[in-house]
Amino acid sequence: MVSRIVVLICLVLLPLQAVAALSASVDRNPVLAGEFFNLTIRADQNVKGEQPDTSALLKDFVVGPTSVRSNTSIINGQVNHTTQWQVELMARNPGDYTIPSFAVANMQSSPITVKVVAASNADTQSKDVYIETSMENSELYVQQAGVYTVKLFLANDLTEGQLGSPELENANVSQLGKQKESYEIIDGIRYLIIERNYLIQPQKSGKYTIKSPYFKGRIRDNYRTRAASAIGRDVQLTIKPIPENISGNWLPSELVTLNEEWQPEKQSYQIGEPITRTITMTALGITKEQLPEINLPSINGVRSYSDQAETNNLVRNGKVISQKVESFALMPQTPGTHTLPEVRVPWFNVITNRIEYATLPTRELTVVGDPNFVQPTITAPQVSNAPTSDIKEDSITTRVETPIYYWPLVILGYALWLITLLIMWFKRKPVTTLAKTDKEYVPSANPLPALQTAVKENNQRAFYHQLVKMCKFHTGSADLTKLNNVINNPQFAEAINHLQANLYAGKNHTVDLKFIYQQLNNLNKKPKSENELTQLY
Known part of the structure; x- marks a missing residue:
């Protein structure tokens, strides 16, 4: 009886033990420095809402994106679930590295030791993809700007790829302008060179390392594509502090x-x-x-x-x-x-x-001063050398010589004035009639139709010309201020001011000619006595 119970317990615990398994593995070991390899984390159950924490890998590796997939299979009536995470990793430098254990859904994997070896110079020179990094100055002051240059060499056609950015602690790093592309033949191989410049501006003194950007992508190899990766050489920097005797702006x-x-x-x-x-x-x-x-x-x-x-x-x-x-x-x-x-x-x-x-x-x-301005000249009177006491007031006389033609011109002007008075006397009836109408000028025709034509053509200059005529028609004067008083509308006065500014001051105001025409048309429809009363007021 006891043996049966033990067997039953084992049958129950064995599936649970299988479910609790979490494993981690790499696709190759050892790996080359500067090349990506795959880390796979596998759970023998369906895990939802959780994933391994890979932040600890950032200390030793370049960590790419994490992909996840789930699988369900049925074998001999037994249902199996698996969840798999895959992470791309790259080691910058050779050495022995430890991938730590991971924990997911109360499961834990075992750590892995990975050996990273340096690529030989022959392998580096024959690579289809490689990166060169450089910097003009290896010593900078705090806040001094340096230029960091990255060149990516591609011997094959690129189908897809990603080029990262350099990393520097306690510094501002930003790309300068756009990347440049050129071609160059090196050792008989034609390379596409992608060049980027980065502005490096350190903020603290000390010794730092600029971590080279990495490349990851796929290149065309004959009739197929294959994965390719590369990383450049790190650059060492010495950052000097700001001198103590500096005060004010640090430049x-x-x-x-x-x-x-x-x-x-x-x-x-x-x-x-x-x-x-x-x-x-x-x-x-x-x-x-x-x-x-x-x-x-x-x-x-x-x-x-x-x-x-x-x-x-x-x-x-x-x-x-x-x-x-x-x-x-x-x-x-x-x-x-x-x-x-x-x-x-x-x-x-x-x-x-x-x-x-x-x-x-x-x-x-x-x-x-303005050369066109002439300062008036005051000439002092000439004084003789005689003593002052001998000069009397009545001895200072002003002598004005009268020209010969002076009196004939005076007589002629007086005669012309008398003739003008006689002519006005004989023509006094029309003048009286004009005075009764209180008009200085009465045009023969109303310019309203010509105004309407100018509105249709949107001709501001022609419209203004007819507007002056309309002003004379209603006020007897070309002064548009009098017409504004007759209309008695602030919008009308503002529109007239804008029209004058456009024509004579080089402005570009929007003027509604149709509105001005409507106001004048309404004025034309009013009784004449009403217009005169408005003007008088």
């Missing part, structure tokens, strides 16, 4: 220069004449964000207005060059000679290890 660079341009460039300027002063700051080995602002002190007699600065950077011979262009508008207000002070920008020379200054020298700005 570590190999060279900083200031240049200026004047538009217009003249010996002297007139009062109110606008002058554009453009200052360009160029620096080697720093980012465009590090370039300081250019502040010009205020000058009595000259107004100054700064424009928005433009910044950019580029890479030349493995070095980053940054530039800031800032423009200032100067407006002289008073004549004379104005002194523009020196412009100084301090920076730290990383070659000589000392503070230097980029400068613009002082400049004299000569301002003169």
Whole structure:
């Protein structure tokens, strides 16, 4: 009886023991440094909502994405479930590494020891894919910018691939511009070269290692594709601290220069004449964000207005060059000679290890008055050399010589004036009639149809010409202010102002000609007495 119970317990526990199995394995061992290999973690049951924690692998390996799949099989009526995780790993350097154990759903795997060997030089040279890394300077100051270059060499056509980014602790790493592609023949093999430049800006002093980016993808090999991977050489960096004697803005660079341009460039300027002063700051080995602002002190007699600065950077011979262009508008207000002070920008020379200054020298700005303005000249009266006591007031006389033709012109003008009065006397009836209508000008026809034609053609100039005629028709004057008083509509007055600004001030306002025409048409429909009453008011 007891033996039967033992057998029954074993039959129950054996399936449970099989379910609790979790194993880990690699597809090859040893592996080459710089090549990806596969780590497979397998659970003999259906696991949902959980997966192995692979963060511990980041210490020794480049860890690719994790893929998961589940499988169910029935053998001799027995149902089997499996869950499998696959992770791609790469070791940067040769050595012996331990893949730790993993725990999933109360199951735990055993650790694995992986041996990583270095690829021989012959294998490296014959590889279809390899990476070269370089950096111009192996020593930098804190916040000094360096350029890190990565070149990927491909001897076969690439079907798919992924190129990672360099890694550096306590530093800002960003790609500069777009990648470049070129072709080069090396040892009789034609390679496609993909080049990327990265801006490296350390933030702390010490010794650091730039971990090379890796490549993983598939290349075409005759009529099939195969997996390919590569990794470059790590670069060692020494980061120097900021010197203790530095105060203010920290600008570590190999060279900083200031240049200026004047538009217009003249010996002297007139009062109110606008002058554009453009200052360009160029620096080697720093980012465009590090370039300081250019502040010009205020000058009595000259107004100054700064424009928005433009910044950019580029890479030349493995070095980053940054530039800031800032423009200032100067407006002289008073004549004379104005002194523009020196412009100084301090920076730290990383070659000589000392503070230097980029400068613009002082400049004299000569301002003169408007040459078209003529100052009135006052001539003092001539005084004889006689003593003052001998000069009497009645001895100072003013003598005005009258020309011969003076009186004949006076008589002729008086006669013409009398003739004009006689002509006006004989024509006084039409003038009286005009006075009763209180009009200075009465056109023969209403310009409203011509206004309508100008509206259809959207011709602002022709419309304005007819508008002046309409103003004369209703007010007897070409003064549009009187027409605004008759219409008595603020929108109408604003539309007229915009129309005048477009025609005579070079503006580009939107003017609703149809609205103006409607207001004039309504005015034309009103009784004449009502229009006169509005104008009088």
